[in-house]
Amino acid sequence: MKNKRTYIAISAVAVLVTLVLLLRTFSASPLPTPKPYAGTLPSATPPKEIAVFSVITGVNHRVAAFGYRGGSLFERRDFSMAGALLKHPKGDLLIDTGFGRNIHQQFHTLPAIFRAITFYRLWRPAADQLKAAGYDPKSLHAILLTHSHWDHVSGLPDFPGVPVWVTAQEHEFIKKSGDMDFCKLFPDILYEEYGFEGGPYLGFPASHDVYGDGSIVVVPAPGHTPGSVIVFVTLPSGTRYAFVGDLVYQLEGITLREERPWLVRRKADTDAEGNRENLLRIIALKERLPELIIVPAHDMRGFAQIPQLPSR
Ligand SMILES: [Zn+2]
Numbered sequence: 001m002k003n004k005r006t007y008i009a010i011s012a013v014a015v016l017v018t019l020v021l022l023l024r025t026f027s028a029s030p031l032p033t034p035k036p037y038a039g040t041l042p043s044a045t046p047p048k049e050i051a052v053f054s055v056i057t058g059v060n061h062r063v064a065a066f067g068y069r070g071g072s073l074f075e076r077r078d079f080s081m082a083g084a085l086l087k088h089p090k091g092d093l094l095i096d097t098g099f100g101r102n103i104h105q106q107f108h109t110l111p112a113i114f115r116a117i118t119f120y121r122l123w124r125p126a127a128d129q130l131k132a133a134g135y136d137p138k139s140l141h142a143i144l145l146t147h148s149h150w151d152h153v154s155g156l157p158d159f160p161g162v163p164v165w166v167t168a169q170e171h172e173f174i175k176k177s178g179d180m181d182f183c184k185l186f187p188d189i190l191y192e193e194y195g196f197e198g199g200p201y202l203g204f205p206a207s208h209d210v211y212g213d214g215s216i217v218v219v220p221a222p223g224h225t226p227g228s229v230i231v232f233v234t235l236p237s238g239t240r241y242a243f244v245g246d247l248v249y250q251l252e253g254i255t256l257r258e259e260r261p262w263l264v265r266r267k268a269d270t271d272a273e274g275n276r277e278n279l280l281r282i283i284a285l286k287e288r289l290p291e292l293i294i295v296p297a298h299d300m301r302g303f304a305q306i307p308q309l310p311s312r
Pocket residue numbers: 147149224246
């Protein structure tokens with residue numbers, strides 16, 4: 001009897017300690033401040049016709065604590081599920097698709113535990129938003145993925161025949177078909193790989209200048225997935241955007257230097273160390289260029305700084 005009571009007491013203490021340790025991984029713990037980016041600012045000659053539009057397709061109801069260490073467990077946040085349309089005279093690009101027309105059916109293929117803690121709402125798929133804006137789908141040259149997770153690719157089948165640009169690393173990742181990936185559901189997608197033939201760019205080791213005019217430059221940012229990228233867009237006005245995908249879920253990842261909590265990193269990132277390295281690069285760049293507009297795929301405040309598609 002005494003042994004049984006001792007066993008119960010030890011188990012209760014062990015559970016309590018585990019819970020406290022787990023909760024601590026959600027508390028604030030800022031990364032060290034990196035030195036501001038000290039390199040040159042690359043020149044760009046963007047065409048005057050270039051334009052950027054936000055395409056928010058829905059939301060995921062989360063709490064701030066899911067997005068960054070130190071975020072409240074009780075502060076509700078609607079995470080944007082979104083993409084962006086880049087209009088360029090050499091061919092328009094869609095950065096990610098957000099939710100597509102078949103998100104409800106696709107969602108059922110995700111792991112049960114994830115579905116149990118995920119409450120999303122579809123607003124309007126990207127293809128329908130473009131149509132409503134009177135956009136000619138033939139103008140869409142390619143879809144450029146920041147990475148291949150479910151919430152970034154759901155709308156791919158809504159753009160039949162449009163090539164999907166990925167890095168070789170992300171293409172391999174897609175072929176392995178992880179449990180958070182819908183690409184296995186889309187056998188007809190035409191993937192086109194691109195490389196990083198250009199030199200260092202704003203603190204990143206390599207780059208791919210899409211149209212050779214410096215207006216749309218992709219850099220490797222592996223970590224969240226093996227082939228994750230950041231897309232820099234420079235307008236003739238000098239305004240610069242950084243579409244960082246899921247490098248951070250919320251802007252506090254950069255402004256407060258707070259990573260995702262350990263539990264979220266463990267599940268969401270294939271290489272959390274690599275993600276941290278790229279996060280520090282973006283923090284260092286933002287120190288140097290405070291006017292840089294950073295757009296995480298899931299932060300409404302980033303998309304609020306981009307014009308919406310005009311309605312017809
Ligand atoms: Zn992701």
